[in-house]
Amino acid sequence: MTPAQTTAWLRVGLDSWNLGLAAARVVELRAARLAEGGPAAGLEAWLMMTEKWQAAVELQAELLARGPAADPLTTSRRAVTHYRRKVAANARRLK
Numbered sequence: 475m476t477p478a479q480t481t482a483w484l485r486v487g488l489d490s491w492n493l494g495l496a497a498a499r500v501v502e503l504r505a506a507r508l509a510e511g512g513p514a515a516g517l518e519a520w521l522m523m524t525e526k527w528q529a530a531v532e533l534q535a536e537l538l539a540r541g542p543a544a545d546p547l548t549t550s551r552r553a554v555t556h557y558r559r560k561v562a563a564n565a566r567r568l569k
Contacts, residue, residue: 479547482547483547486547486550486551486554489551489554489555489558490550490554492558493554493557493558493561496558496561496562496565497557497561499565500561500564500565500568503564503565503568503569504518504522504564504568507568525560525564529556529557529560532556533552533553533556533557536552536556537549537552537553540552
């Protein structure tokens with residue numbers, strides 16, 4: 475592996491770690507919403523499940539469209555970017 479490739483993989487790792495931190499914040503915000511109870515909690519639970527399925531299906535379709543020639547680094551970057559957008563949208567909505 476070249477130094478540039480090593481740096482690129484380290485960047486993907488750091489981006490993944492940051493995504494995990496952002497996702498943990500969304501979990502916190504969602505837990506608070508669920509703990510409040512009422513209709514908003516029911517809607518949040520429904521959104522939580524449907525958004526997870528939708529995000530997974532969207533990513534799968536995007537990666538399948540790239541075909542078998544897609545390299546692991548690009549695939550990893552795309553996956554992290556895809557979920558980072560979803561997590562950021564949820565964080566904005568829940569604040």
